[in-house]
Amino acid sequence: ELLYQENEKTIHFGKKEVTTGLEEGLKLMKKGETARFLVPSFLAYGAKGTEIIPPYSPIIYVVESK
Numbered sequence: 001e002l003l004y005q006e007n008e009k010t011i012h013f014g015k016k017e018v019t020t021g022l023e024e025g026l027k028l029m030k031k032g033e034t035a036r037f038l039v040p041s042f043l044a045y046g047a048k049g050t051e052i053i054p055p056y057s058p059i060i061y062v063v064e065s066k
Contacts, residue, residue, distance in 0.1 A: 003052050003053060004052070008066075011023070011026060013026075013027070019039060019043060019044045019045065019059070020043045020044075021037065021039030021040065021043030021044055021059070022037060022039060022044075022059075022061050022063075024043070025037040025039070025061070025063070026063065026065075029063070029065045030065065031065055031066070032065060032066070033064070033065050034062070034063070034064045034065075035062075035063050035065075036060060036061070036062050036063075037060070037061045037063065038058060038059075038060050039058060039059045039060075039061065040058050041055075041056045041057055041058055041059075044057065044058065044059040045057065045059070
């Protein structure tokens with residue numbers, strides 16, 4: 001189930017703009033790559049969750065670097 005989609009976002013590493021799991025995955029990417037990251041809940045939103053993501057939910061991110 002797609003919960004959220006965003007286009008063309010700039011990420012500043014170390015600023016906690018995205019989940020820890022996504023930030024670590026982004027660091028492995030090269031320009032022009034597309035990647036799918038399966039992030040366990042403890043590296044995503046953990047026990048708290050969000051308004052739309054239940055607690056302890058793993059998250060799948062699909063990311064294209066430019």
